[in-house]
């Protein structure tokens with residue numbers, strides 16, 4: 545159970561260590577906003593090897609809760625690419641756009657418990673308060689609707705109350721990470737003005753629904769983890785262990801993504817790309833494995849995987865190690 549301590553800047557919570565009695569279950573949860581690129585391949589490789597080397601299951605989830613960002617056909621293309629690279633997943637693929645009733649149920653529970661409140665503020669009204677920047681580069685919500693909607697104002701969104709409390713956890717790659725929720729994040733939207741559920745609600749509901757015990761994903765989500773742990777606790781859900789891998793950047797230091805026009809990985813170069821992903825994750829692939837068969841490469845990688853060797857970096861440019 546969580547340990548409460550007084551610390552500068554408010555109450556202090558340490559996330560409970562995950563329940564090691566539950567069998568390992570990991571996942572890969574791509575957003576189908578574009579093809580599988582080298583950055584997402586690295587996250588898939590890290591989560592897969594960590595699961596398999598722990599005799600665990602590895603589940604897939606298509607994170608298309610943000611419908612405006614979803615590209616038609618991208619989910620199928622990602623699944624085909626994963627299969628072509630030799631990934632083998634367990635069970636049915638969970639698709640977020642089919643689970644809106646679950647997110648609704650989670651939101652209703654939070655409403656009944658007073659953990660969320662309706663908010664009438666538009667983006668420009670929030671900006672007019674000149675609030676501080678959040679850790680995500682957005683604006684810390686100034687709390688205008690926290691004590692109730694002003695007369696004549698209509699709810700646009702639902703926000704989660706995030707307290708003046710520091711949440712800390714021990715990341716398996718990045719080490720101890722802590723964050724004051726009110727100062728670094730502020731009350732976040734869980735149901736948006738356009739009627740879409742936020743990723744932060746969906747990921748928490750789904751990790752629990754899929755029985756995930758270990759999350760291995762890109763470090764760009766490290767700063768989202770304290771709020772996700774807080775939300776898990778509000779919903780009475782277990783906290784998995786976390787390992788945040790360095791993200792792949794281009795030469796300009798920008799994370800590979802659809803926005804930076806990252807190219808789709810080519811399954812005809814599967815061994816070279818998987819070897820490059822393993823190098824990036826600090827696992828040095830012997831020359832004869834690099835040039836051997838795909839199944840030998842996977843066999844070697846599962847046996848050799850060591851999360852301790854993953855560099856505790858936020859981002860890195862793989863440079864010439866990437867095949868052309």
Ligand code: GLU
Nearest residue numbers: 573574575607747761765
């Ligand atoms: N859907 C997110 C992405 O593609 C990953 C979310 C997660 O692993 O929690 O970046």
